[in-house]
Amino acid sequence: MSKTTSPVRVRFAPSPTGYLHVGSVRTVIFNWLLARHTGGTFVWRIEDTDRERLVPGVIETMRETVRWLGVEWDEGPEVGGPYGPYVQSERLSIYREHADRLLEEGRAYRCYCSPERLAELRAEQQRAGLPTGYDRRCRDLSDAERAELEASGTPSAIRFRTPLDGTTTMVDALRGPITYENASLDDFIILKSDGYPVYHFGVVVDDYLMKITHVLRGQEYLSAGAKDILLHDALGISPPVYVHLPLVLAPDRSRLSKRHGAVAALEFRDLGYVPEALFNYLALLGAAYSGDREIYSREELIELFDIDRLNPASAVFDHRKLEWMNGYYINHALTLPDLADRCLPLLRDAGLVTDETPREYVEQVVGLVKDRIKLLPEVVELTSFFFTEPSPAPDEIAGRRLTPEEALPALERARERLEAVTEWSDEPLESAMRSLAEELGMKTGALFMSLRVAITGRTVSPGLFETMRVLGRDTTLARLSRAVDALSGVAA
């Protein structure tokens, strides 16, 4: 397979019927990467031709989704462009015009069959175990019959006059030529009775008019690919390069859906995934760029992406790997100020941080826990003791290795020693406590654990001494005093 070098015009054309699924987002990403890779154009088009399934407001949500991922379209709603309008419901006259032409040329015909008849027909075919499809009742109506139906005001749709025999071949860039028997196709509707185009027709007309060179779309369109080719032939135009992207599957190999957990891209944002990680993960799902690496910056992805890097097989969406990657971005890829910016709203909502909290302090705190954050919201639980006073129970302070009677004098001594430390930084703090443990004849682990619980209220925390350092001398000593008080209440 060859490299794509000249500037492409690609598009993503969602139907405003719901949220953007991660599989759709991956399609967006591949299209966008190809556009950027070749210095081409990424077009956004709204395919709102099914008025019954329209969901108000979702166009805005979709835009929010792709912007969150750092993707912008070059042409489309709002930004405009030379081939607008970019909303199909605003292009009805265009479809009508093309449909009329096919009608005149005998490549299409009016069908007066009612939806009820069609449903009945399908039911019968299914009952008889026959392939379903239109029986072409209106294909060869006489002029008189047609005139009569028109006069009676019977609504009509426009159907494509599919060749009865022969074959049609679509070339898919990942799979090569795919040949379909025309006989297995029926006379599909291109323009509904309400004047709106049906998918394949709208797409072919718009992609042509918008000068789309490459169509990267979901595999679900592959089996009906012959319709696109037939339509191009009838309209006397050349098809674009087709790339049918494999589906995103759930772990049980079924189509990924709500019942498998998060599927809407924005849900991942709300769960605490960073867009860089989701982008990276999705760009790698069903594709590979060098085979020996998983983490790629957006720039590298643009540089390395090409159609021949895509795998034609469906891929299972692995939450665990995404989570690993998210943790990697949080711990290694984002700068500390950046990470702090993303944690701040969460800490604020949790009531841990206010406008008075020094930015510097928040950054230091986040810096101590970032290597164990997998999902952003975890920062709250991980750092709460930096912002609120813990009050561990005496036996928690003593821990599993000490009794309160043993812990009390140890912590009293520890407090004295720490108070005497002149330079409040990691090394002096650590050596002071290590020598204390030795003097007391205690295991460092036992002493450190008591200190940890006394100071953080937890048995799990960042390194003890860096925690003390960031907490500061006063807070650390105050917490130790409280712990000593708590212990003496029991040990006395």
Add this chain to the structure above:
RNA sequence: GCCCCCAUAGUCUAGCGGCCUAGGACGUCACCCUUUCAAGGUGAAGAUCGCGGGUUCGAAUCCCGCUGGGGGUACCA
């Protein structure tokens, strides 16, 4: 049922006729580091390249069949 696509470890993949005693990553396990948990480091287990036939001096790589999985079969996209 009919039509279409796909097929390398549990998962994502490298591989495009000899470099493969099949490489990387997630996950799993072990060890190291170590004050806890992570992170990090090292290593291990895990794939008769779905199965069966060909083609070829030689096949994970090409062809055919089978099986399995997925998709489509609407006046939905």
